[in-house]
Amino acid sequence: MTEDITCIGVIGTGVIGASWAAYFLARGFDVSACDPMPGAEAKLRETVRAHWPILEKMGLAAGASPERLRFSNDLKRALDGVHFVQESGPEREDLKLALFRDMDALLAPDVILASSSSGLLMSVVQAACRHPERVVLGHPFNPPHMIPLVEVIGGALTSNETVERTMAFYAAIGKRPIHVRKEVPGHIANRLQAALWREAFHLVQEGVATVADVDTAIAYGPGLRWALMGPFLNLHLSGGEGGIKHMLDHLGAPIESWWADLGTPNITEELKQQLSAGVEAALSGRDSAQLAPARDALLAGLIEAKAGTDKLP
Structure with a gap:
């Protein structure tokens, strides 16, 4: 080609x-x-x-x-x-x-x-x-x-x-x-992102967490694993020897209860201001212009490391 x-x-x-x-x-x-x-x-x-x-x-x-x-x-x-x-x-x-x-x-x-x-x-x-x-x-x-x-x-x-x-x-x-085998608005990756954003916005709006708390929860928690493998293979590993089926047998019901409790926020002017203020607070004392270059340098290293192994899909 x-x-x-x-x-x-x-x-x-x-x-x-x-x-x-x-x-x-x-x-x-x-x-x-x-x-x-x-x-x-x-x-x-x-x-x-x-x-x-x-x-x-x-x-x-x-x-x-x-x-x-x-x-x-x-x-x-x-x-x-x-x-x-x-x-x-x-x-x-x-x-x-x-x-x-x-x-x-x-x-x-x-x-x-x-x-x-x-x-x-x-x-x-x-x-x-x-x-x-x-x-x-x-x-x-x-x-x-x-x-x-x-x-x-x-x-x-x-x-x-x-x-x-x-x-x-x-x-x-x-x-x-x-x-992507069927046309849907937002395709695949953006829909998955949107699902996470929806709950992130909800948690901030309800006072459960600050903007910085949510970002830390992802960047230093599941986000680290997601950078290596997708959600299904991570679930598979969480199930130990029994794999994803064992994991879902034991945690399927709690996961469904979390789904039922997820928020459906509206992006109001008040929420926009709340999120903007939260980002400003999270960046206090940092030069936001350095975020993208720092991200790109780490991304390059991660991509190189993933390309260097045949152990991950």
């Missing part, structure tokens, strides 16, 4: 698009980017430069260079010579429909149009295209230049071949793609 792809179109160069662009460059591709916003090119190149040191630490492909990035605010020029498109435009259905209609008209039918959309369904987006079979969701996890996960989802008219080619492409460039 990758042998046929040398130039990738990155359409939309905000936070996600710029991160994708940096990653594709680091994997040795030419990248042709497009974004109509004023100053987009300068901001994109600056972002790629900022991401490059951590990408170098994680390992560059042969020939990788930020100089292989070209930019145009004209969609037709940007798509010239492109073999795969990663779209990361605004999460607005009207804009997405118009953009995919235009890209579909400009590109050969065998060029895959993958969207980074976190919420829109490809069955809706592909309806604007003459070749809907090549439209697929390739939803990354932020930041895409570091996190391996990509959720691949076809719409109602997406061909099986497109899904298979997209999965193969992402896997070949170092990603960990999963095939």
Whole structure:
């Protein structure tokens, strides 16, 4: 799959698009980017430069260079010579429909149009295209230049071949793609996150815990295990020799009682202020600008460590 792809179109160069662009460059591709916003090119190149040191630490492909990035605010020029498109435009259905209609008209039918959309369904987006079979969701996890996960989802008219080619492409460039077999709002990872956020917000709102307490509970508790294995394998290990069945036989009823007691908060202005104040308190005495670089350095080490073992799935 990758042998046929040398130039990738990155359409939309905000936070996600710029991160994708940096990653594709680091994997040795030419990248042709497009974004109509004023100053987009300068901001994109600056972002790629900022991401490059951590990408170098994680390992560059042969020939990788930020100089292989070209930019145009004209969609037709940007798509010239492109073999795969990663779209990361605004999460607005009207804009997405118009953009995919235009890209579909400009590109050969065998060029895959993958969207980074976190919420829109490809069955809706592909309806604007003459070749809907090549439209697929390739939803990354932020930041895409570091996190391996990509959720691949076809719409109602997406061909099986497109899904298979997209999965193969992402896997070949170092990603960990999963095939989401049914379209649901938020896909998989964001729905799982949302479930945790809902209870986290509820616990703060009800005065059970502070923002810092909740973050500590996850970051120094189950979050450490989740970074290594997913929830089902962690449950399996919790069951000892009997595995997940033994664990559920003994703790299934308590888990169900916790589910029944989970909160359903509304994100009111009062709750927004409460959470914002909690974050400010948690960051007291710390430079918030250093959080992302510190996170990225630890992420790089964790990803390298996980890649170095065949003991974990």
